Amino acid sequence: MANFALNEPVDVCVIGTGAGGGNLIRQLCAAGVKVVALEAGPRFDPHKDFLNNEWVMFSKTAWLDPVLGSGADQTGLPVWLVKGVGGTTIHWAGASLRLQPHEFKAKTTYGNIDGATLEDWPITLDELMPYYHKAETFMGVAGRVQPPPIGNTNFLVMKKGADKLGLNAHPGTMAINARGPYDGRPQCMQCGFCFQGCTPKAKWSTLYEAIPKAEKTGNLDLRPNAMAIRVNTDPSGKARSVTYASPDGKLNEQRARVIVIAGNSIQTPRLLLNSASSQFPNGLANGSGQVGKNYTRHLTASTYGIFPKPVNAYKGITMMGIIEDYAGHKPASRGFAGGFYLETIMLGPAFLSVFVRPGPDTSTPDARAAWGEPLKNLMENYTHVAGMWIVGEDLPTPGKYVSLHPTKKDRYGMPVPVVTVNDHPNDKRMREFAWARGRDVFEAAGAVKTYDTPPYPATHNLGTCRMGADPSTSVVNRYGQTHEVKNLFIADGSVFTTSAAENPTLTISALAIRQADYIMDQMKKREL
Amino acid sequence: MERREFLTLVGCSALTLTAAAVAGPEKSLLWAASEGALSESDQQALSAAVNRIIPHTDPALKKLAGQTAQTLATRMKSDPALRGTVQSVIAELNDQSRKTYDKPFAGLIPEQQNVIMEKVQASGSFQHLVNQVLADYYDKPQVWHALGYPGPVNDHEHMEGGYLAKGYDKLDW
Numbered sequence: 001m002a003n004f005a006l007n008e009p010v011d012v013c014v015i016g017t018g019a020g021g022g023n024l025i026r027q028l029c030a031a032g033v034k035v036v037a038l039e040a041g042p043r044f045d046p047h048k049d050f051l052n053n054e055w056v057m058f059s060k061t062a063w064l065d066p067v068l069g070s071g072a073d074q075t076g077l078p079v080w081l082v083k084g085v086g087g088t089t090i091h092w093a094g095a096s097l098r099l100q101p102h103e104f105k106a107k108t109t110y111g112n113i114d115g116a117t118l119e120d121w122p123i124t125l126d127e128l129m130p131y132y133h134k135a136e137t138f139m140g141v142a143g144r145v146q147p148p149p150i151g152n153t154n155f156l157v158m159k160k161g162a163d164k165l166g167l168n169a170h171p172g173t174m175a176i177n178a179r180g181p182y183d184g185r186p187q188c189m190q191c192g193f194c195f196q197g198c199t200p201k202a203k204w205s206t207l208y209e210a211i212p213k214a215e216k217t218g219n220l221d222l223r224p225n226a227m228a229i230r231v232n233t234d235p236s237g238k239a240r241s242v243t244y245a246s247p248d249g250k251l252n253e254q255r256a257r258v259i260v261i262a263g264n265s266i267q268t269p270r271l272l273l274n275s276a277s278s279q280f281p282n283g284l285a286n287g288s289g290q291v292g293k294n295y296t297r298h299l300t301a302s303t304y305g306i307f308p309k310p311v312n313a314y315k316g317i318t319m320m321g322i323i324e325d326y327a328g329h330k331p332a333s334r335g336f337a338g339g340f341y342l343e344t345i346m347l348g349p350a351f352l353s354v355f356v357r358p359g360p361d362t363s364t365p366d367a368r369a370a371w372g373e374p375l376k377n378l379m380e381n382y383t384h385v386a387g388m389w390i391v392g393e394d395l396p397t398p399g400k401y402v403s404l405h406p407t408k409k410d411r412y413g414m415p416v417p418v419v420t421v422n423d424h425p426n427d428k429r430m431r432e433f434a435w436a437r438g439r440d441v442f443e444a445a446g447a448v449k450t451y452d453t454p455p456y457p458a459t460h461n462l463g464t465c466r467m468g469a470d471p472s473t474s475v476v477n478r479y480g481q482t483h484e485v486k487n488l489f490i491a492d493g494s495v496f497t498t499s500a501a502e503n504p505t506l507t508i509s510a511l512a513i514r515q516a517d518y519i520m521d522q523m524k525k526r527e528l
Numbered sequence: 529m530e531r532r533e534f535l536t537l538v539g540c541s542a543l544t545l546t547a548a549a550v551a552g553p554e555k556s557l558l559w560a561a562s563e564g565a566l567s568e569s570d571q572q573a574l575s576a577a578v579n580r581i582i583p584h585t586d587p588a589l590k591k592l593a594g595q596t597a598q599t600l601a602t603r604m605k606s607d608p609a610l611r612g613t614v615q616s617v618i619a620e621l622n623d624q625s626r627k628t629y630d631k632p633f634a635g636l637i638p639e640q641q642n643v644i645m646e647k648v649q650a651s652g653s654f655q656h657l658v659n660q661v662l663a664d665y666y667d668k669p670q671v672w673h674a675l676g677y678p679g680p681v682n683d684h685e686h687m688e689g690g691y692l693a694k695g696y697d698k699l700d701w
Contacts, residue, residue: 051680052679052680052681053667053680054667055663055667150697151697152691152696152697153695153696153697153698153699156697156699157699160699187692188690188692189689189690189691189692190690190691190692190696191680191681191690191691192690192691192696193680309700309701310676311699312695314677315691315694315695315696316691316696316697348672348677349666349667349671349672349675349677350662350663350666350667352666353662353665353666354659354662354663354666359655359656359658359659360652360655361655361656361659362659368649368650368655369655369658369659369662371580371581371582371645371649371658372580372581372583372642372645373583375581375582375662376582376583376584379582379584379666379675380584380675382675382676382677383675383676383677
């Protein structure tokens with residue numbers, strides 16, 4: 001890897017090394033672009049640092065710097081993101097779904113919905129498809145470029161119910177080496193701890209795919225434990241440098257020809273808003289006032305069921321199976337816009353006891369945690385439990401946004417981000433409908449008891465720097481380039497115009513690979 | 529919701545692991561570590577509340593519930609927020625118990641204790657205590673094994689090849 005002198009100007013400075021930053025860094029470095037990557041968290045060694053323990057890994061990898069929650073739908077932790085090289089690709093399940101064509105045209109397809117701030121994406125599926133193929137190849141998506149996974153026991157229970165209902169449950173497209181080694185990484189051992197970091201590296205992460213490849217080019221200087229504080233501009237209004245804090249608290253300034261922020265949908269708008277100046281009084285790239293707005297986090301919930309016979313759902317790839325029958329947009333028959341997926345999920349005993357029937361510490365203020373006989377019944381049937389996650393499109397509204405706290409600051413003096421969420425009625429209708437479908441599936445499979453489980457802390461954080469064709473209503477253009485600052489780009493889920501229903505990592509990756517091509521083209525043309 | 533309360537769940541892990549690592553004499557060590565955190569009557573009330581929150585009757589599981597009560601008592605000594613939570617819940621339980629049965633909570637039979645617990649379960653302190661108990665108790669490998677869950681099969685200490693050849697794809701019903 002490269003080791004540029006501190007403050008030595010480079011071609012591109014990338015903030016964040018998750019799905020967006022990691023893919024972008026790999027592509028730029030492979031083409032000879034000199035990159036400094038600033039990562040707020042440490043660099044974990046999967047073989048030394050990853051443990052098969054839920055609470056230990058949560059405390060080790062989660063972004064635990066203050067993020068406050070506000071609004072009617074609060075969880076104990078507003079968001080669940082990873083702070084470390086690889087970002088949330090350490091924690092993610094591996095589900096790699098392409099968006100559907102109509103989801104790029106949410107406003108056109110769904111029409112004007114009261115209280116929603118829908119827009120159409122400025123790109124189409126056809127335009128993104130070549131980049132989906134590239135992303136799937138880098139990530140090794142089983143079911144696309146590798147043989148599909150073989151379903152685990154949790155999936156087989158889902159399938160049993162789905163078959164009786166005429167639904168199509170099948171193993172999902174997963175960025176996991178489900179059937180054999182791929183790209184120098186080994187086959188999945190089906191240990192079942194996908195969310196705790198994959199020790200064998202069978203589940204794709206930028207930590208051990210994109211970043212090492214970029215380092216081998218000699219063009220990447222990766223700086224872990226480097227917290228970006230603000231992006232500075234020159235008198236012409238171009239981005240000039242990034243001020244970041246080293247672990248010792250010392251402030252450094254990194255200059256670059258192009259600056260890319262890939263800090264996720266919470267930290268990216270936070271950084272832009274904290275970069276306000278006399279030139280950009282509302283925050284950098286925020287002339288539209290849309291930075292931090294249009295936040296979406298997917299409509300999520302879960303269904304769990306207890307069965308008369310053992311399931312042992314903890315075995316194997318956590319998000320192995322999927323039902324796609326409800327992914328389409330069928331408002332007349334369902335009473336809501338957009339669609340959702342049912343995907344297998346299972347938690348270890350430590351998380352299951354807390355999250356299946358959560359109390360106010362990990363859910364809404366009126367929630368009451370299970371204790372006594374109901375808890376005993378659930379936990380003594382642990383081996384007989386099956387689970388599925390509901391993930392669907394949620395609507396952007398004026399009541400969902402990320403902002404800066406007016407007075408509270410973190411240890412760097414940065415204002416603390418506040419995540420405000422209030423469900424749109426469409427979100428509530430979809431959740432109720434989806435819970436009923438989850439119950440249908442498990443009851444058809446023979447469940448003796450089912451649980452409607454509310455959302456976990458949000459892992460799919462999207463939309464706070466919306467992509468759009470109109471600079472007055474969006475933050476970035478079709479390439480993630482900010483409308484206001486030509487050499488400033490965004491490469492994470494915050495550019496999503498609308499959430500769509502699909503797990504977002506594959507789309508974030510495809511957009512980042514596409515953005516890399518654009519940046520290199522513009523650099524060659526001296527437009528950047 | 530106070531984020532602080534969620535994050536204090538995390539604090540349980542290290543202590544749980546410490547307790548798990550102390551084979552054999554852990555009981556006495558834990559009792560010693562919690563000495564002075566609570567009066568004897570409050571310790572009995574906390575133990576009774578923990579036993580009603582996780583009322584497993586299997587002897588192995590029941591014994592481990594006692595460890596969780598002791599672990600919480602130990603943590604109270606260095607965690608003022610937890611100390612406030614536990615003291616508040618004990619006060620609520622004893623208050624309701626005296627009003628209803630004219631006895632302290634620890635002196636009631638389990639069915640009566642459940643009645644009292646239901647009366648106070650809406651309080652924030654009670655809900656927080658439940659979370660603390662669950663986060664500690666169900667993170668214990670001994671509890672996992674008693675529930676039939678084998679735990680890690682592919683971490684540093686257990687490089688056993690996961691469930692690849694152990695029926696991950698076989699459902700016998």
